[in-house]
Amino acid sequence: MELSNQSAATEFVLLGLSAHPKLEKTFFVLILLMYLVILLGKGVLILVTIFDSHLHTPMYFFLGNLSFLDICYTTSSVPLVLDGFLTPRKIISFSGCALQMFLSFAMGATECVLLGMMAFDRYVAIGNPLRYLVVMRKAAYVPMAASSWVAGAVNSLVQISLAVQLPFCGDNVINHFTCVILAVLKLACADITINVISMGVANVIFLGVPVLFIFVSYVFIIATILRIPSADGRKKAFSTCSAHLTVVVIFYGTILFMYGKPKSKDPLGEDKQELSDKLISLFYGLFTPMLNPIIYSLRNKDVKAAVKNLMTQKCLPPS
DSSP, X not given: OOOOTTOOOOEEEEOTTTTOHHHHHHHHHXXXXXXXXXXXXXXXXXXXXXXXXXXXXXXXXXXXXXXXXHHHHHHTTHHXXXXXXXXXXXXXXXXXXXXXXXXXXXXXXXXXXXXXXXXHHHHXXXXXXXXXXXXXXXXXXXXXXXXXXXXXXXHHHHHHHHHHTSOOOSOOEESSSSOOHHHHHTTXXXXXHHHHHHHHHHHIIIIIHHHHHHHHHHHHHHHHHHTOSSHHHHHHHHHHHHHHHHHHHHHXXXXXXXXXXXXXXXXXXXXXXXXXXXXXXXXXXXXXXXXXXXXXXXXXXXXXHHHHHHHHHHHSOOO
């Protein structure tokens, strides 16, 4: 991604919490602990899905992809945030800003598509259990996961390519912890209508379509579960998709809360509103990835057993 020749800015200044220095040390420790929990939890999930043969199924293959994706997503921004807490004036190069935006955008779009793929997997498992291994064979679920990554990367490439071609000839201060694309676009001294339209279309494709797909999948899943005559059968069927459903609700619920909450109309409260928006955005990127391993571990017997076996093998000396 080459920078436009019209671009006068060669770097950006990230404000972060520079206006609230007393909060920086507290949030540094908190964010670092959350990041370490994510790395540990996701790392363990990836290991068990690789090394436990009982988990070599489409559902856990998708779960391994989701875990790796969340590690990439948080790593694209958290180290930059932590460095900003330690640096009085955090400066990031134009190319570094573009790269960080590309990774964050790509991972976010990929996760939306991947959650939709996982919903389809759960629908086939519950709606057509006898044909599950035929429909969700390796030749099907590997391309499904790969297409999620490719779609996310292509979408991000389009959005960031449009952004870096804009002229940035004025203010270069970003009032955020990282290079959030909307904050960067506000600094452009040119018409950003094409960028806004492009992002709107992308939101429909990568947010609206997966949500609709997941909703329809779960309508069929619930209808199938309700037709099961025994209570134990219904409970067992629902348990196979409860973890995924919980993750979906948290993921899209936090997005809805973050973008749907009302803005403050009090001019005197604008500073507090901006601080609140920045912190909500920051913790949104950490909250869901941190909870995912806990949800899948607590609500899935196979994962709990695999983690226990992995820990036992590591802790017990060889005989």
